[in-house]
Amino acid sequence: MESPKSDRAKEMEAALRRDGVRLTRQRAALLEVLGDAEDHPDANELHRRAKGLDETVSLATVYRTLSVLEAQGVIHRHAFEGGGARFETADSPHHDHIIDLDTEEVIEFRSEKIERLQAEIAAELGYDVVHHRLELYCRKAPEK
Amino acid sequence: MESPKSDRAKEMEAALRRDGVRLTRQRAALLEVLGDAEDHPDANELHRRAKGLDETVSLATVYRTLSVLEAQGVIHRHAFEGGGARFETADSPHHDHIIDLDTEEVIEFRSEKIERLQAEIAAELGYDVVHHRLELYCRKAPEK
């Protein structure tokens, strides 16, 4: 096998068509790049990668398409500390993030317990949680 | 009583002096405003309030002073969704935030359980939490 992830690009493509959004050459390149991404790139990095597939993609189109995809719920936009927004496909179940302060690397995790506690706390204060943001800014623990 | 909070301004003043930072007229105004704030204002709002005490305070000085205070750990800077950074004095114990999506209002809460779980999760993945960010974006729950 070679690029098992391109299925994600196809799924995103389908979501666009479903909403009557035109699939341009530039968008196809961006979808491919998003589908292949194993990390959490920012708009600039996505632009850089997309240009590798189609030289004509402009940064403005990257931003515009990211907004469309986000509105469709196909990708998620994260505003981690420092720098601009970073993106990931929305096909994996909900999770929160650990950000390695030294490498900028992002690790995903999920905790049912924390999810539950959040809802409980909000409820006690008379609120419903619409969405949340839990980010742990971390350093590698010293060798045990 | 009238302004029981101004003690906070005095404490911040002391922190500045301790580090040999000069207490200018403009900084005094900002400290007063920060000390009196019961909410989580942004730089612009702080500037607006500070000008009420000293017409000569510029927005640039507000930003510069906020940076100094943050570096000293005297105030905290929060980057909630949408708009610019918002600030609060650092004298209350650590807490997280609920942001009311309809009013922009910020409610503070604290959960030992969540704090503990965060540290556990990070440890399992080989990390130490340096700091974190937990924000619940909420709407008022419908009447029971």
Added chain:
DNA sequence: GTTATTGCAAATTATTTGCATATAA
């Protein structure tokens, strides 16, 4: 009297938008 601090205006960074042209459906 020094040296930090100021206001102002210009610079930065990330992102958005107006407009004439190109293109997907």
Added chain:
DNA sequence: TTATATGCAAATAATTTGCAATAAC
């Protein structure tokens, strides 16, 4: 064909910075 999308360059928004003037200590 025709409305949607594009690239480019200019516009925003939040924040930072260079510099000559000013004011803390």
